[in-house]
Amino acid sequence: KAGVTxxxxxxxKTRGQQVTxxxxxxxxxxxxxxxxxxxxxxxxxxxxxFSETQRNKGNFPGRFSGRQFSNSRSEMNVxxxxxxxxxxxLCASSLKQDSWNEQFFGPxxxxxxx
Amino acid sequence: AxxxxxxxxxxxxQEKEAVTLDCTYDTSDPSYGLFWYKQPSxxxxxxxxxxxxxxxxxxxxxRYSLNFQKARKSANxxxxxxxxxxxxxxxxxxxxxxxxQFYFGTGTSLTVIP
Numbered sequence: 001k002a003g004v005t006x007x008x009x010x011x012x013k014t015r016g017q018q019v020t021x022x023x024x025x026x027x028x029x030x031x032x033x034x035x036x037x038x039x040x041x042x043x044x045x046x047x048x049x050f051s052e053t054q055r056n057k058g059n060f061p062g063r064f065s066g067r068q069f070s071n072s073r074s075e076m077n078v079x080x081x082x083x084x085x086x087x088x089x090l091c092a093s094s095l096k097q098d099s100w101n102e103q104f105f106g107p108x109x110x111x112x113x114x
Numbered sequence: 115a116x117x118x119x120x121x122x123x124x125x126x127x128q129e130k131e132a133v134t135l136d137c138t139y140d141t142s143d144p145s146y147g148l149f150w151y152k153q154p155s156x157x158x159x160x161x162x163x164x165x166x167x168x169x170x171x172x173x174x175x176x177r178y179s180l181n182f183q184k185a186r187k188s189a190n191x192x193x194x195x196x197x198x199x200x201x202x203x204x205x206x207x208x209x210x211x212x213x214x215q216f217y218f219g220t221g222t223s224l225t226v227i228p
Contacts (some may be wrong), residue, residue, distance in 0.1 A: 045215035045216055045217075088157055105161075106158065107158045108158065
């Protein structure tokens with residue numbers, strides 16, 4: 001069974017631009033969560049989607065948004081990029097919304113904002 | 115207050131020895147789950163072990179065991195017979211019953227010395 005895939009793996013953008021990251025969950029998984037990892041703030045929860053609906057959201061500004069499609073694939077969008085948005089963005093999938101011990105992470109997308 | 119605290123930024127262990135990585139947590143929710151993840155330099159988060167707040171016995175998964183002390187709110191990870199491939203960042207995380215997001219600690223960098 002294929003794992004969680006994230007594209008692209010690396011991305012370089014400049015301040016003010018916008019970016020879209022993609023996450024394909026494990027086949028059959030319907031819940032997708034997004035996390036931001038930075039050296040300063042560590043791992044922080046962004047949001048979770050289940051059945052195309054955002055179920056939970058972390059403490060991030062409105063520039064960070066996401067969506068989930070009917071095939072459970074998810075995209076995350078960051079508009080008006082700032083230098084501080086440089087981070088590793090991790091996506092995780094689980095079978096259902098409350099799968100406490102079944103959350104599998106993808107390899108991440110490393111975003112660099114210049 | 116921090117939900118998850120990992121006080122050891124870096125740890126060294128001799129190959130084949132056991133090592134304990136510390137984790138304390140803070141929650142008033144009686145229902146919660148505790149997790150340990152391994153993050154190699156490649157960036158992918160690898161699930162290691164899970165402990166539920168109502169579980170009576172400490173969780174074990176191969177060479178990994180979780181020393182769960184509920185009254186002290188600690189969930190230390192014990193790795194037995196360390197291997198060179200165990201060198202990585204290790205993150206403790208918690209999920210509360212009332213919410214759907216994970217709270218991560220700042221991580222412990224483990225280096226296994228041959």
